[in-house]
Amino acid sequence: MSTILTHIAISDGKIKRSSLEVLSHCKKIAESGGHSVEAVIIDEKASSYVDGVKKYGASKIYTVEDPVFKNHMNTPLLKALAKVMETANPFVFAFASTEGTKDILGALAANQDASVLPDVSSFELIDGGIKAKRPVMAAKIVANTEAKGDKILVSVRSGSYDLVESETDAEVVNIDFNLDDSDLKATLKEIISASGDTIDLNEAEAIVAAGRGVKDEEGQNLISELASVLNAGIGASRALTEAGVYDPSLQIGQTGKVVSPQLYIAVGISGAIQHVAGMANSKVIVAINKDPDAPIFEVADYGIVGDLYKVLPPFIEEIKKIKN
Amino acid sequence: MKFYVCIKMVPDVNAPLQIKDGQLIQDADRMILNAYDASAVEEALVLKEKHGGEVEVVCIGSAKASETIRKALAMGADKATHIQTSGDEQYDSGSYARILAKFFGDKEYDVLSLGKQSQDTDSGLTGSMVAELLELPYTTNAVGLEAEDGKLIVKRQGDSGQEMIELPTPCAVTCSNDMNEPRIPNLKGIMASKRKPVDQIELSSLGLSDDELTPNTSVKGYEEKPGREPGKKFEGEPDEIAREVAQLLDTEANVL
Numbered sequence: 001m002s003t004i005l006t007h008i009a010i011s012d013g014k015i016k017r018s019s020l021e022v023l024s025h026c027k028k029i030a031e032s033g034g035h036s037v038e039a040v041i042i043d044e045k046a047s048s049y050v051d052g053v054k055k056y057g058a059s060k061i062y063t064v065e066d067p068v069f070k071n072h073m074n075t076p077l078l079k080a081l082a083k084v085m086e087t088a089n090p091f092v093f094a095f096a097s098t099e100g101t102k103d104i105l106g107a108l109a110a111n112q113d114a115s116v117l118p119d120v121s122s123f124e125l126i127d128g129g130i131k132a133k134r135p136v137m138a139a140k141i142v143a144n145t146e147a148k149g150d151k152i153l154v155s156v157r158s159g160s161y162d163l164v165e166s167e168t169d170a171e172v173v174n175i176d177f178n179l180d181d182s183d184l185k186a187t188l189k190e191i192i193s194a195s196g197d198t199i200d201l202n203e204a205e206a207i208v209a210a211g212r213g214v215k216d217e218e219g220q221n222l223i224s225e226l227a228s229v230l231n232a233g234i235g236a237s238r239a240l241t242e243a244g245v246y247d248p249s250l251q252i253g254q255t256g257k258v259v260s261p262q263l264y265i266a267v268g269i270s271g272a273i274q275h276v277a278g279m280a281n282s283k284v285i286v287a288i289n290k291d292p293d294a295p296i297f298e299v300a301d302y303g304i305v306g307d308l309y310k311v312l313p314p315f316i317e318e319i320k321k322i323k324n
Numbered sequence: 325m326k327f328y329v330c331i332k333m334v335p336d337v338n339a340p341l342q343i344k345d346g347q348l349i350q351d352a353d354r355m356i357l358n359a360y361d362a363s364a365v366e367e368a369l370v371l372k373e374k375h376g377g378e379v380e381v382v383c384i385g386s387a388k389a390s391e392t393i394r395k396a397l398a399m400g401a402d403k404a405t406h407i408q409t410s411g412d413e414q415y416d417s418g419s420y421a422r423i424l425a426k427f428f429g430d431k432e433y434d435v436l437s438l439g440k441q442s443q444d445t446d447s448g449l450t451g452s453m454v455a456e457l458l459e460l461p462y463t464t465n466a467v468g469l470e471a472e473d474g475k476l477i478v479k480r481q482g483d484s485g486q487e488m489i490e491l492p493t494p495c496a497v498t499c500s501n502d503m504n505e506p507r508i509p510n511l512k513g514i515m516a517s518k519r520k521p522v523d524q525i526e527l528s529s530l531g532l533s534d535d536e537l538t539p540n541t542s543v544k545g546y547e548e549k550p551g552r553e554p555g556k557k558f559e560g561e562p563d564e565i566a567r568e569v570a571q572l573l574d575t576e577a578n579v580l
Contacts, residue, residue: 011483072482074452074463099483102440103464106449107456110421115540118447135549136446138337141348142549143445147541185461186495189477190488200484206579230580238502248467248502249485254446255502263579273338280552284577286569292559301555301577302569310562318570322580 003038004030005090007081008053009098010043015052017203018096018158025161026094027057033125038062039170040084042077044070050172057166062088066177068184072100074107075185080177081108085151087175092130094123097155097258098202105155114151119258121160121281130154138254139277158202159260159281201252204233206263209252209279210245211237213268213289213308220245222312223267229319235259235279237269253278268308271296288312325377325434325471325493327368329401330424330454331361333385333392334444346545357392360439362399362506364499367469368437369400369507375471377434378402384423386411390522397517398509405523407530416539417445421453423537426530428458433494435476440465440498451498462496463489467503 006023009016023039030037039058041049046063053061064080081104085093095101097119109116117123121142123132129148135157136143147154201207208227214220227234236246238253252259254277264282269275271287271294279285280299287300290307297303304311339354357365368379381396383389384407393404407427413419428436436458441448448464455462467486468479476491481500491497509517556572558565574580 072487075461078456099465099481102448103480103482104452106417106421106452107462109418109449110453110456116418116449117541118449131544134446136546137335137341137348137444138446140337140341140549141343142547144346144544144547145541146544149540185492186463187490188487189490191482192479192486192488202483242502247485248481249483251502255500263573263577280549284573284579285552285555286573292557297555297557299552299555300557301552302572303555303557304565304569305557305559306562306565311566313566314563315566315570318567319573319580322570322574 002035003090004092005088006039007095008039008041020056021161022094022096022156023056024164042080054170055165055167057168058170061170061172064175064177073188074103092152095155097157101155109153114153115147115149116153117147118155121157138273199233201233201257201259204261206230206232207235207261208232208265209235211269212239226316270294327379328433328436329364329368329381330438331381331383332358332442333389334358334442337443343546348546357395358439358442359501363501364437364439365396366504366506371471394517397520398513403521409527416541417447417449419537419539421450424454425457436496438498440500455496460496461491464498466497466499
């Protein structure tokens with residue numbers, strides 16, 4: 001029996017839903033292949049998240065706790081991950097594909113001499129490795145890929161798998177961690193956060209995204225109101241983050257965040273391929289645009305051809321009525 | 325500051341793509357400088373203009389990659405090294421990283437920079453792999469760079485906001501294309517690029533073993549992305565169609 005290990009990402013005091021999706025999938029493929037599934041939490045308060053992880057079926061949960069993990073820094077994280085890999089000896093180590101993961105995945109693979117497939121939309125075990133589907137070429141096509149070896153790292157796009165609860169009485173193992181100052185190659189000077197009360201787009205059930213068509217404060221207010229009625233996260237196209245209208249962390253697309261909510265409402269977004277690459281996996285897509293030929297309509301389940309300033313007020317009113 | 329910028333020739337993702345028998349058919353005339361690498365070149369040039377120094381680009385690729393190298397030189401890079409391959413190899417990020425690490429092993433520099441990913445594979449692994457192999461401090465996904473007293477100050481986009489990170493040199497950084505608008509070479513730059521030195525070296529001269537070049541991962545084939553079912557388009561009175569779609573989101577799509 002071999003071990004599949006899952007990394008549990010913590011962000012702003014919460015377990016990232018996307019890592020539980022990965023754990024749920026690992027549980028399923030581990031069981032069918034006769035393997036064990038384990039999880040690791042690396043955080044300033046790692047042990048406080050153990051109960052939340054137990055619900056998803058890991059047989060063993062490793063915790064690495066140290067104040068240095070309060071914020072993301074690649075050197076201590078790499079050191080901790082290397083130590084966890086030496087302890088758990090997994091043949092597959094699966095991550096949710098977050099910015100934090102992207103920062104360390106290549107380095108960890110080099111450090112551990114492991115094979116690595118990043119940002120996959122699905123993966124399965126095969127003889128001597130894994131096979132995975134990866135969206136490539138700005139997510140326009142899918143590459144069927146394989147990784148072989150006795151140590152394989154994989155990161156999985158959010159929304160690729162459903163959460164499946166299966167409570168176990170997992171054994172909890174704390175891994176000692178000590179950091180020398182000389183281990184800190186880089187220094188984190190400052191965190192310039194987006195406003196703290198925004199909803200994490202990687203985790204949001206619904207997202208309202210604003211594009212170039214949102215021209216002024218009135219437009220932004222309509223976006224905020226729609227997001228508030230839907231309890232949705234607010235995203236933006238590159239045009240609006242570059243113009244400084246929305247924070248860069250809210251940018252959706254190939255260069256920004258790749259999201260997959262249940263409901264994605266693209267408002268005044270034309271639908272350049274770079275943007276579509278970041279949202280095409282949403283379950284239901286609504287597009288509002290006054291140009292009937294905008295490419296966004298090619299991916300939208302519901303396309304509203306019209307001026308957002310005229311469409312949004314009655315749209316918001318109707319949703320309010322339905323919600324009440 | 326001495327900058328090395330690693331660049332890659334990639335297919336233009338905006339060109340039409342064709343898949344035949346699981347293979348990707350690429351238009352050989354639509355190969356371009358990877359957009360993320362172009363941003364890394366631009367940022368190195370800006371810092372050189374501010375603080376002095378030198379910008380050298382390094383490219384692994386077939387003879388055709390010389391066009392990509394020329395583009396970076398025309399933007400303003402001072403010189404280039406072309407690590408020549410046949411172009412038929414199926415290298416993965418690990419193979420490229422081991423080649424680059426070997427090349428940089430005996431070089432002196434302040435900053436090694438790369439695009440945060442390449443547009444064809446979207447892997448985003450090579451930068452941090454090279455940094456780890458060379459034991460360099462690094463950061464990825466930079467959206468802003470400043471140099472200060474021999475240090476590199478990097479603004480990076482993280483999961484929930486931006487982080488300011490200070491790196492001692494030598495260091496490595498991968499660049500987002502959100503950090504700048506790469507300059508378009510002018511005629512003077514294009515003419516000057518023809519006189520700039522390009523050091524051609526054979527990959528075999530780096531002395532890498534077969535093991536070091538063997539990829540750990542492979543692409544078995546390509547397939548069309550499962551398409552989305554054609555949706556419904558609503559045109560007419562804004563009041564009416566807005567209400568109608570809201571109703572459908574509730575009763576048909578069940579997402580409210």
